[in-house]
C-alpha cells in the first residue's frame with residue numbers, strides 16, 4: 033500500500049500534537065499548518081521537528097491561517113492530501129463570548145474554506161475530511177445521554193460557529209459525495225491540554241499549591257458536569273473515522289460524567305489531600321480536611337479553592353454525557369483511560385513541571401524587568 037499523506041490544521045494544539053505523532057507512527061507523511069507568532073508556538077510538536085535540510089523527512093510545517101482562503105487553497109494544492117484533519121479553531125468557549133466574530137470566521141468559515149478548497153481543486157474523490165465537531169453543539173440539555181440523533185442547542189458563539197461547520201460538512205458530503213465526517217467529540221484532556229481549560233487549570237494549580245508556589249485557585253461554575261476522556265484515546269478515533277467504509281458522523285465519549293468540583297477533589301487526592309467544599313455559589317470554598325502525604329503537607333483548614341464569578345459564562349452548558357455506542361459497535365471504540373488514569377497522568381506531569389519552577393525560584397532565577 034502506498035504511503036498516505038495527511039494535512040492537519042491546528043497542528044500546534046493538543047490534538048494536533050497527539051495526532052501528528054500517531055499518524056507518523058502509522059507511516060504517514062504529515063503536513064501541519066501553524067500560525068505565525070512572535071514567539072515559538074511549537075512546544076507540543078518540537079519532539080517531532082525535522083531539520084528542513086535533511087532528506088527523508090516525513091513531517092512538514094506550513095505557515096497558514098483558517099481565515100486565509102488563498103493560503104489554504106495553495107497548501108492543499110501543494111500537499112494533495114489523502115486525509116485532512118481540520119482541528120484548527122479558537123477553541124475556548126468563554127473567550128468566544130469576547131471574540132464572537134473572529135470565532136465565527138475561524139471555526140465556522142474556516143471549515144467551509146477547507147471543504148470548498150478540496151472541491152475547487154477537484155480532490156473530492158481523493159481527499160477525506162475530518163471536521164472537529166464538539167459536544168458543545170448539544171448545549172442546553174435536550175436529552176441524556178447525547179447521541180448522534182440528539183438535537184443541537186448551542187450556547188456560545190463557539191458552539192454556534194461549530195454548528196455552521198458541522199452542517200457545512202454534512203452538506204458537502206451530500207451535495208458532492210465527499211468523504212467528509214464530523215467527529216462529535218466530548219471533552220478530552222491530557223498533560224498538554226491548554227492551561228486555561230478547567231482540568232489543566234486545576235492540575236496545574238493543585239501542583240503549585242502542593243509545592244508552595246501558590247496559595248489557592250479561583251474557579252467558576254463548580255457544578256458543571258463534563259464527560260472527560262483522554263486525548264490520546266480520542267485522536268485514534270479521528271483516524272478510525274476516516275478509515276471507515278462510509279462517511280458518517282460519530283459521537284466519541286466515555287459515557288460517564290463528573291462535576292468540576294469532583295475533578296478538583298480527585299486532583300488533590302492524587303497528592304494525598306482530602307478536600308471538603310463548604311458554602312454556596314460565589315461563597316463556596318474548598319478546604320483541606322486531611323493531608324497525609326509528607327511531601328506535600330498542607331495545613332488542615334487551609335482554603336485552597338475559591339469561586340470567582342468572572343469565570344462564569346453568560347450562558348452555560350450544565351451537563352454533558354455522551355453515548356458512543358455507535359462508535360463502540362461499528363468502529364470498535366475502546367478507550368484505554370478511565371478518569372482516574374487521566375487525572376493521575378495530568379497530575380504527575382504538572383508536579384514535574386511545577387518542580388522546575390520551584391527550583392528556578394529557589395535558585396534565584398526569577399524574571400527581571402527589562403528596564404532594571
Ligand code: NDP
Pocket residue numbers: 041042043044045046047048066067069073096097098099118119120121122123124138164165166167216217218219220221226
Ligand atoms: P487547542 O486550542 O489546543 O488547539 C487549537 C489549534 O488551532 C492550535 O494549533 C491553534 O494554533 C490553532 N488555531 C487557532 N486559530 C487558528 C486560525 N485562525 N487558523 C489556523 N489555526 C488556528 O484545541 P484542541 O487541540 O483541544 O482541539 C482541537 C479541535 O477539536 C478544535 O477545533 C476544538 O474546537 C475541537 N474540540 C476539542 C475538544 C477538546 O475537548 N479538546 C472537544 C471537541 C472538539 P496556536 O497554537 O497558534 O494557538
Ligand code: GDR
Pocket residue numbers: 123124125126165166167168217218219220228229230231233250251252253254256257258292343344345348349
Ligand atoms: P469547555 O471546557 O467549555 O467544556 O470546552 P472548559 O474546560 O473551558 O470548561 C469546562 C467547564 O468548567 C467550568 N469551569 C471553568 N472553566 C474554565 N475554563 N475555567 C474555570 O476557571 C472554570 N471554572 C469552572 C466551565 O464553566 C465549563 O462548564 C472544551 C473546549 O475544549 C472546546 O473546544 C470543546 O469543544 C469542548 O470542551 C468539548
